[in-house]
Amino acid sequence: MSHSLAVTVLGHDRPGIIAEVTGVLAELGGNLEDSSMTLLRGHFAWTLVVAADADPSEIEARLAHLVAEGLVVSVLPVPDADSSSTSGSPWLLTVHGADRPGIVSGLTGVVAAAGGNITDLTTRLGTGLYLLVAEAALPTGTDVEALQARIAEAAAELGVHATLQPADVDEL
Amino acid sequence: MGIVDGRIVMPPLPEGRVLPVVTAPAAVLSTPCVDVDPCDPGVVQLAADLLATQRVSPGCVGLAANQVGVGWRVFSLDVTAHPKARITHGEYVLVNAVVESASRNEKSREGCMSVPDFTGDVKRASRLVVRGLLPGTGEEVVIETDAFEARALQHELDHLAGFLFLDRVVGPHAVFPRQTYL
Numbered sequence: 001m002s003h004s005l006a007v008t009v010l011g012h013d014r015p016g017i018i019a020e021v022t023g024v025l026a027e028l029g030g031n032l033e034d035s036s037m038t039l040l041r042g043h044f045a046w047t048l049v050v051a052a053d054a055d056p057s058e059i060e061a062r063l064a065h066l067v068a069e070g071l072v073v074s075v076l077p078v079p080d081a082d083s084s085s086t087s088g089s090p091w092l093l094t095v096h097g098a099d100r101p102g103i104v105s106g107l108t109g110v111v112a113a114a115g116g117n118i119t120d121l122t123t124r125l126g127t128g129l130y131l132l133v134a135e136a137a138l139p140t141g142t143d144v145e146a147l148q149a150r151i152a153e154a155a156a157e158l159g160v161h162a163t164l165q166p167a168d169v170d171e172l
Numbered sequence: 173m174g175i176v177d178g179r180i181v182m183p184p185l186p187e188g189r190v191l192p193v194v195t196a197p198a199a200v201l202s203t204p205c206v207d208v209d210p211c212d213p214g215v216v217q218l219a220a221d222l223l224a225t226q227r228v229s230p231g232c233v234g235l236a237a238n239q240v241g242v243g244w245r246v247f248s249l250d251v252t253a254h255p256k257a258r259i260t261h262g263e264y265v266l267v268n269a270v271v272e273s274a275s276r277n278e279k280s281r282e283g284c285m286s287v288p289d290f291t292g293d294v295k296r297a298s299r300l301v302v303r304g305l306l307p308g309t310g311e312e313v314v315i316e317t318d319a320f321e322a323r324a325l326q327h328e329l330d331h332l333a334g335f336l337f338l339d340r341v342v343g344p345h346a347v348f349p350r351q352t353y354l
Contacts, residue, residue, distance in 0.1 A: 036345070037344075038345070087351070088351065089351075119348075122345065135348070137351055167281060169282065169283040170256065170280050170282050170283065170320070170323060170324075171231040171232065171233065171282075171283045171284075171285075172282055172283065172284055172323070172327040172328075172337070
């Protein structure tokens with residue numbers, strides 16, 4: 001019976017990693033579902049969810065050549081999640097300022113305390129500039145003005161600039 | 173007729189029927205639509221059907237013919253009540269419409285009845301001139317508009333060219349699962 005597996009591949013980037021991993025998964029009858037890949041300071045970083053009959057160890061064995069070249073590969077079973085479980089209204093949190101410890105935890109902590117759930121997150125370190133862009137689902141009835149004030153307060157303490165704005169959708 | 177006081181004056185149309193809206197991956201959504209005779213009775217009936225379907229669909233401001241399964245270059249639009257609209261031309265249907273000019277790109281997140289699972293960030297011109305024909309008379313109108321009406325027109329014209337907003341997203345991390353509102 002098909003089950004959900006989370007496949008993570010991390011490490012030195014080179015052309016062909018995605019083609020090789022998906023080739024193995026296809027040969028084993030896996031069906032790719034959601035995935036997200038980017039380069040993190042030049043490192044290849046990919047997580048994907050695949051529905052497959054294959055055993056995780058079988059997939060790892062077929063990807064052993066990637067491990068041999070220094071990539072970190074993990075294949076772990078995950079419970080099926082309700083893809084529509086995200087609830088609330090979508091908001092966009094952007095933070096930027098001089099790099100220092102505690103920016104991400106400080107700002108996302110304020111969102112979490114309001115019951116907000118981060119649904120998408122990117123952080124980047126430039127030359128001295130730290131950047132955070134996050135999507136958050138805020139519970140219905142959230143006092144957004146009060147939350148924006150708490151975010152501004154936390155940002156001021158960290159010496160960064162933070163904005164929380166609606167990620168509203170134009171229905172067309 | 174044509175445009176009076178900034179509003180498009182539509183010729184009389186027959187009673188419209190509410191049609192089911194097609195969702196991706198239906199082939200008709202990825203196939204370019206064809207020019208048609210604006211005075212053909214079938215085109216006039218389709219114009220009425222698009223308006224009837226649009227009116228009963230919550231939040232719907234526009235509908236392309238291929239969204240109801242018909243591969244003709246016809247679409248309906250009405251952004252009058254939308255908070256992001258500036259210039260508006262009322263409720264209308266255009267046949268064989270083309271973009272004359274487009275400038276000043278702006279990014280915004282779009283959703284579409286034919287793509288119920290996703291939203292995506294798309295850059296579109298915020299100044300737009302579109303030329304098209306009115307159903308029933310074939311009269312030519314030129315619409316100069318901006319802001320939300322410009323975005324909605326480009327979204328519908330993309331449909332007629334066989335493109336979804338998914339074909340226009342600004343990057344791989346610019347597509348989002350649609351959130352459910354509880």
